[in-house]
Amino acid sequence: xTPDELVHYYPRLYHMAVGGMWPMIQQHGLLPTSHIVTxxxxxxxEQASLLMRRRSTSVMIAHPVLGVVTIRDQAPLxxxxxxxxxxxxxxxxxLGVLNDCVFxxxxxxxxxTLLTARRYRDRVQDVVTIDTYSLVEAHHDAIRxxxxxxxxxxxxxxxxxxxxxxxxxxDYPFAQRRKSHSIPAAIAELTVIGGVPDLHAHVVEVNRCxxxxxxxxxxx
Numbered sequence: 001x002t003p004d005e006l007v008h009y010y011p012r013l014y015h016m017a018v019g020g021m022w023p024m025i026q027q028h029g030l031l032p033t034s035h036i037v038t039x040x041x042x043x044x045x046e047q048a049s050l051l052m053r054r055r056s057t058s059v060m061i062a063h064p065v066l067g068v069v070t071i072r073d074q075a076p077l078x079x080x081x082x083x084x085x086x087x088x089x090x091x092x093x094x095l096g097v098l099n100d101c102v103f104x105x106x107x108x109x110x111x112x113t114l115l116t117a118r119r120y121r122d123r124v125q126d127v128v129t130i131d132t133y134s135l136v137e138a139h140h141d142a143i144r145x146x147x148x149x150x151x152x153x154x155x156x157x158x159x160x161x162x163x164x165x166x167x168x169x170x171d172y173p174f175a176q177r178r179k180s181h182s183i184p185a186a187i188a189e190l191t192v193i194g195g196v197p198d199l200h201a202h203v204v205e206v207n208r209c210x211x212x213x214x215x216x217x218x219x220x
Contacts, residue, residue: 005174010190078154
């Protein structure tokens with residue numbers, strides 16, 4: 001895939017944050033869980049519990065710089081199905097990959113599916129819309145594309161995953177995927193390794209939502 005194709009087919013990217021997190025994101029950018037946890041005042045054991053094990057529930061921590069931060073749960077990663085779906089990594093290694101990235105949905109259909117999912121539809125979310133061209137220009141080398149929902153293994157037949165799941169833009173087999181998948185399904189996720197501290201430079205709009213309902217425009 002080329003960057004131009006990525007921008008053409010997916011001109012906007014969407015990040016769903018816990019409601020109320022936009023002021024922190026606006027000031028500090030989108031930071032991966034690993035950065036937030038390792039720069040916190042948590043003990044080594046507490047950090048390991050958040051980063052090396054599946055988080056069954058969301059956790060709120062007080063960060064010395066960021067303030068109160070909600071770290072999302074990983075409940076959709078059912079451990080027994082995750083283990084059998086991994087090709088060449090341990091579960092801890094997979095969690096490490098996920099914790100080192102921030103995630104965007106590359107199509108509004110996927111965003112809508114998550115917003116209206118049973119787990120989230122009654123909760124307030126801050127939805128950040130990003131300009132794809134701007135993000136690619138600034139973070140090309142750190143961007144990875146993924147064909148599956150990397151944070152979900154809900155069923156025994158969960159898609160296989162491993163060290164080759166996340167691909168660079170140029171290495172992603174988009175043309176091959178398009179032979180059997182629609183545009184919304186051809187790329188499931190876009191991730192940025194290490195986060196996007198300059199997120200403010202790429203934001204198009206921010207909306208506070210509950211399910212499919214718009215509650216408030218937060219930006220601009």
